[in-house]
Amino acid sequence: EIVLRQSPGTLSLSPGERATLSCRASQSVSSSNLAWYQHKSGQAPRLLIYGASSRATGIPDRFSGSGSGTDFTLTISRLEPEDFAVYYCQQYGSSPPTFGQGTKLEIK
Amino acid sequence: QVQLVQSGAEVKEPGASVKVSCEASGYTFTNYDIYWVRQATGQGLEWMGWMNPNSGNTGYVQKFQGRVAMTRDASISTAYMELYSLRSDDTAVYYCARKGVAVPGPYYSDYWGQGTLVAVSS
Numbered sequence: 148e149i150v151l152r153q154s155p156g157t158l159s160l161s162p163g164e165r166a167t168l169s170c171r172a173s174q175s176v177s178s179s180n181l182a183w184y185q186h187k188s189g190q191a192p193r194l195l196i197y198g199a200s201s202r203a204t205g206i207p208d209r210f211s212g213s214g215s216g217t218d219f220t221l222t223i224s225r226l227e228p229e230d231f232a233v234y235y236c237q238q239y240g241s242s243p244p245t246f247g248q249g250t251k252l253e254i255k
Numbered sequence: 256q257v258q259l260v261q262s263g264a265e266v267k268e269p270g271a272s273v274k275v276s277c278e279a280s281g282y283t284f285t286n287y288d289i290y291w292v293r294q295a296t297g298q299g300l301e302w303m304g305w306m307n308p309n310s311g312n313t314g315y316v317q318k319f320q321g322r323v324a325m326t327r328d329a330s331i332s333t334a335y336m337e338l339y340s341l342r343s344d345d346t347a348v349y350y351c352a353r354k355g356v357a358v359p360g361p362y363y364s365d366y367w368g369q370g371t372l373v374a375v376s377s
Contacts, residue, residue, distance in 0.1 A: 191370060192364075204365075239362050242360075242361050244361045248299045
């Protein structure tokens with residue numbers, strides 16, 4: 148199965164700053180079948196990005212995804228207070244789908 | 256609007272089994288696969304398997320083979336995940352999630368249930 152490694156483990160930033168989260172796969176993710184989710188404690192995960200760069204319905208345009216092959220990035224252009232959460236990448240190009248271990252985005 | 260509503264928290268002893276339900280609304284239940292994902296305390300998300308509500312076909316991650324059953328009652332738009340022979344390391348929040356597209360193969364999840372805590376303790 149494909150192993151996804153996210154970095155950094157924790158990212159400390161202030162509202163208004165730019166966040167860059169990385170997701171690296173152990174082998175190429177076919178057809179850029181990679182998604183990003185936001186997860187807040189006690190809530191359901193929320194789909195942000197699919198197909199590496201397509202925003203899900205209702206997701207603000209400050210969230211963007213990029214990358215292909217084995218290297219993918221989630222960028223949040225200007226952090227809002229509600230953006231502080233844990234972010235997971237997931238590949239669904241091969242079975243079984245797998246998740247990264249998560250990046251915690253915390254307020255500095 | 257699409258909603259997935261899960262059953263409440265459970266406390267089980269080691270060796271017991273648990274059955275979590277996931278009631279879907281706001282869409283045609285039989286058109287989209289249901290996935291089950293869990294998160295142990297302090298850990299990341301772990302994908303467990305899928306169930307096709309139309310055919311009842313399932314697929315499980317090898318780790319759970321022989322210990323999990325994903326079923327459905329299409330008449331009430333409800334999916335179930337039953338986990339047997341519970342161990343302490345099965346303590347986790349279990350989520351159901353809808354597959355994002357109605358096509359074959361693995362995909363992302365666009366809607367998730369609120370999660371069900373299953374605690375395994377003697």
